[in-house]
Amino acid sequence: MTTSTKIRVGVYGASGYAGQDLIEILAKHPQVEIVFGTSNTYAGDIIPFTSLRYIPSDDAPLSLVDAVFLALPHQTSAKMAHLALSHGKKVIDLSADLRLDTPESYAKWYHEPHPHPDLLPTPYGLVEINREILRGIDRVAVPGCYPTTTLLGLYPLLTSGALAPHTPIVVDAKSGVSGAGREPKPNTHFVEVFGNFSPYNAGRTHRHVGEMEQEIAKLDPQAGALIFVPHLLPVDRGLMASIYVTLNDGFTSDQAQHLYEEIYDGEALVDVLPPKHHATLKHAVRTNKCVISLNPVLPNLLHITSVTDNLRKGAAGQAVQNFNLMYHLDETTALL
Incomplete structure (x- = not known):
């Protein structure tokens, strides 16, 4: 143009x-x-x-x-x-x-x-999963920050059927205070947040649970219930999802690294860290990327860390990524 x-x-x-x-x-x-x-x-x-x-x-x-x-x-x-x-x-x-x-x-x-x-x-605008249905469309739903981080952390396992059927998916998530929005609230004042760390809407009460389970079921109808515990982290931005899953008998946790590297190969906005490295907020904050690390705990138990900037890949950056696809532009334009 x-x-x-x-x-x-x-x-x-x-x-x-x-x-x-x-x-x-x-x-x-x-x-x-x-x-x-x-x-x-x-x-x-x-x-x-x-x-x-x-x-x-x-x-x-x-x-x-x-x-x-x-x-x-x-x-x-x-x-x-x-x-x-x-x-x-x-x-x-x-x-x-x-x-x-x-x-x-x-x-x-x-x-x-x-x-x-x-x-x-x-159309649900999680590009790495739904790219082919997002090109040229007239409207798109940009996923929430928690769902983006969680779903990208789970996607390779869901799409390959690696999870044990009907076993809970446990997500322990932490978000910076900007995730609560700009309008002042009693629990987001500096004196409430600084030096503190607090869960909220724990278990299955957070609004994003419905969104996440909807998209999980599309990828793996036999996936278990989502147990989701978000926390308010005393930083301005950044989101970390610590995800714990049970694997089926045909897949072991030491196979996960290769699976994730294969699935996300060529994805400019998703980085899979090498073995024994752990994703941190600093890997993703003020970028438009999701950064993932894997920790095999037991042969049938995997811990995944998925990190984003809640305002970038979790909101604005992903919105622009979708916009680029809607207009048949390179999807990473203005994002790298």
């Missing part, structure tokens, strides 16, 4: 943490022109990395763009997605509104009716 044919985009919710990272990535994207970024709270302030100022969402010139990124709260996002699609715009939705396949599942996990059930199902 030449400069005259750049793709014109708007970002709704551009002042949130994911929205800010999205603006930063898009500002250096050679095929993109950012037309607007919305923020009802910070309207009139300069948008970092651009010469633009935030505008209220109601003032956004939807007719002037080709695509919109929605970094909005659930419920609000689906309404904007419906409006944008009705005007012929492509939609990249970073909220939870389009991730679940049915309105019934959405109501179960979000405890309110879906505002536009006609939008379900929407």
Whole structure:
């Protein structure tokens, strides 16, 4: 593409943490022109990395763009997605509104009716798994940060049928405070977070459990229940999922390294570390990559560490990766 044919985009919710990272990535994207970024709270302030100022969402010139990124709260996002699609715009939705396949599942996990059930199902934008169905589409559901990190950590085992049927998948996850969003909350104040480390929504109560189990079942219908315990980590960004799985009788934990290296060979945004190395937050923070390490515990028990930046591969970077596929661009454009 030449400069005259750049793709014109708007970002709704551009002042949130994911929205800010999205603006930063898009500002250096050679095929993109950012037309607007919305923020009802910070309207009139300069948008970092651009010469633009935030505008209220109601003032956004939807007719002037080709695509919109929605970094909005659930419920609000689906309404904007419906409006944008009705005007012929492509939609990249970073909220939870389009991730679940049915309105019934959405109501179960979000405890309110879906505002536009006609939008379900929407293609699930975990590129390394669903790449071939994402090219050229008009809307995409960008996976959540916990599901992205967990599913990429499990994918080689799920797709090869290596898990023991109907045995629990245990995920002990930790996320930086930015995962809770920019709006202040009592449990995210500095004095509550600093020097502390706390679980929340433990077991099977976190909203992302439904999303993760939905995608796990598509890859391995015999996979067991997901036991998911997220923790609030006293850092600004970064997400680590420590995953514990039981393997079937035909696959042993010392075979996992080769399997993961084979499955992710050629994936520019997934790194599998060598044996006896452990993935840490520093491997992934401020990158658009998922970094994975493997620790064979027993012949039938494997520990996987999967790490991302919750705002990059877990949100904004993955949104741009999907955008690139929607427009048949190199999917890593502006991400490496």
